[in-house]
Amino acid sequence: MAVEFSPEARKRFAAIVGGYPKKEAALLPVLFLAQEEFGYLSGEAIDYVAKIMGISAARVYSVVTFYTMLNMKPIGRHHIQVCRTLPCALSGAEKITAFIKAKLGIDVGQTTPDGKFTLSEVECLASCGTGPMMQVNDAYYENLTEERVVEILRVLK
Numbered sequence: 001m002a003v004e005f006s007p008e009a010r011k012r013f014a015a016i017v018g019g020y021p022k023k024e025a026a027l028l029p030v031l032f033l034a035q036e037e038f039g040y041l042s043g044e045a046i047d048y049v050a051k052i053m054g055i056s057a058a059r060v061y062s063v064v065t066f067y068t069m070l071n072m073k074p075i076g077r078h079h080i081q082v083c084r085t086l087p088c089a090l091s092g093a094e095k096i097t098a099f100i101k102a103k104l105g106i107d108v109g110q111t112t113p114d115g116k117f118t119l120s121e122v123e124c125l126a127s128c129g130t131g132p133m134m135q136v137n138d139a140y141y142e143n144l145t146e147e148r149v150v151e152i153l154r155v156l157k
């Protein structure tokens, strides 16, 4: 199925690109717009972005695969991203990830069958002093304990 921006997204695309001296410099915000518009960045979405940006699909693909916040497959309504970088690892991130895996019955990289949660491990989210921490969609949850995770998941359900 061919993907294409809605008229509203096209306006936002023009505004984003207009804010940069070179079109290619707008690639990352354009990819976020595409992800918002299409839900995730499929091969078709990558081809579409390459076309409207006037660059190769390989270049777009290299950016999409570099950033963990860009998703190439459908994700759950709540995208749980647990930081696994050293400061968070030292404060117990691995234990928190294991707890979430057991609680949701999924592995890292998987989505619950009801489509509510996707679990990812990511690199530093710039909240190193408050680990272990995770980002769920746009919100940060810090100083995590198993009890806090239970409460967070309960509220998100």
Ligand code: FES
Pocket: 083, 084, 085, 086, 087, 088, 089, 123, 124, 125, 126, 127, 128, 129, 131, 133
């Ligand atoms: S190491 Fe986890 S937020 Fe920086």
